[in-house]
Amino acid sequence: MMTVNNITISKTTSKKEKPDQTQLGFGQYFTDHMFILDYTEGKGWHDPRIVPYQPITLEPSAMIFHYGQTVFEGMKAYLSEDGDIHLFRPEKNIQRLNRSNDRMRIPEVDETLALQAIKELVKVDADWVPSEPGTSLYIRPYIISTEPFLGVAPSKHYKFMVILSPVGAYYKEGINPVKIAVENEFVRAVKGGTGEAKTAGNYASSLKAQALVASQGYAQVMWLDGIEKKYIEEVGSMNVFFKIDGEVVTPELNGSILEGVTRNSVMELLKHWGITVTERKITVEEIFEAHKNGKLEEAFGSGTAAVISPIGTLAWDGKEIVINDSKTGEVSKKLYDTLTNIQYGKETDVFDWIVKLER
Structure with missing residues (x-):
């Protein structure tokens, strides 16, 4: 375990087998790690961490299942010709995430922390960024309401998570009409x-x-x-x-x-x-x-x-x-x-x- 930019990182001891880069499709495979940040009313967002990709456990009464209080984003990391990893305008996605949060009555996330979390997670799973032409690493930040409560009101507890997926073309037609x-x-x-x-x-x-x-x-x-x-x-x-x-x-x-x-x-x-x-x-x-x-x-x-x-x-x-x-x-x-x-x-x-x- 290590801490980088106030984010605790726990790396997996059992790495997954990587898929064939020529057969990725879209959103079918997921990398070795994920980011999690918790929210508790009165405490705010806390405990930023990168952990092995894993199932999440929620109460059957968690509000996300009943009232749909959730937001998400979509962005990508690209492997450049010189071996660098590029993110494309990530600050725009994080700004939009907070606009969605405002509409869905979810507490805003710190944009600097969110961007840092995405950067650190991509670095941890850098070997998952595919190199085949037209491929990329899809980044999915999202927030769900987790309070165990049946009642139409904003949740008092949330999870902000980021998962990664190596992808090919979204449409099989590619750039064709x-x-x-x-x-x-x-x-x-x-x-x-x-x-x-x-x-x-x-x-x-x-x-x-x-x-x-x-x-x-x-x-x-x-x-x-x-x-x-x-x-x-x-x-x-x-x-x-x-x-x-x-x-x-x-x-x-x-x-x-x-x-x-x-x-x-x-x-x-x-x-x-x-x-x-x-x-x-x-x-x-x-x-x-x-x-x-x-x-x-x-x-x-x-x-x-x-x-x-x-x-x-x-x-x-x-x-x-x-x-x-x-x-x-x-x-x-x-x-x-x-x-x-x-x-x-x-x-x-x-x-x-x-x-x-x-x-």
Whole structure:
């Protein structure tokens, strides 16, 4: 046992066998260690520690099981060509974690400690960062309410944990365009709800619609607003962009859309390249009309897991359009290449987005 930056580290005595890096999939394998931080009302967050990856024991009455008070984040560590480990804008994820905490009435975590915990955990499991092209180490920080109590109120006890998973591509299609179906019946979130927080219930409520479109041959759902059901919000769990007549547009943040770190990075890159990017309301009817008039040039989702996912086919209300001949567009490809090159250290990071870990 050792202590680094006030974090107690207990290393495993029985390391796992590592999976084949060419067959990782996404979220199937987990590393040797995890981080845990406890919260007790009146005491605050305490006892930061890195321990062997292990089951957690909770009372059947733990509030997480009954009231869903939980938040999470998703980020990645990348192995650069020179052997360094890179984190991509991790402070943004931690800031968003605290915004989610605020919405879900969970005590904020110290952002400096959270970042240090992630760094130390990745260092401990550095040999799990895969080296095959396109692979990375997915980082999942999350918080759950643990108080044994049946009553609708904020918990008095929580656990903040971080686990790691070596991953390949999120979509088997990779950077190739996917088929998307617009969802007309179910909604993901509404303004005033929890859509702008990264909390489990948002994802659970999306599963039925996702299963329905999957049975019809589509990769994901395009979500519309929950009130008028005509304004585009997200695609699956990703933010979405459209290139129309030379301008890139994306739904404006409205209280129900998650503010993506990749979304922000995409917008900064587009502005850096002199490409007009606008945040505004976008109707699905406008997208189909733009396609009819030959002005819809590209469409793509953005997110940590897939980075950039081009949309090749879009279905809505019995109609289906093919975007850019179902080929990856020029802007989509440039964004994907630039973001991944920065993440893997293949391109100069002029934005100071990369945090290098000293082993």
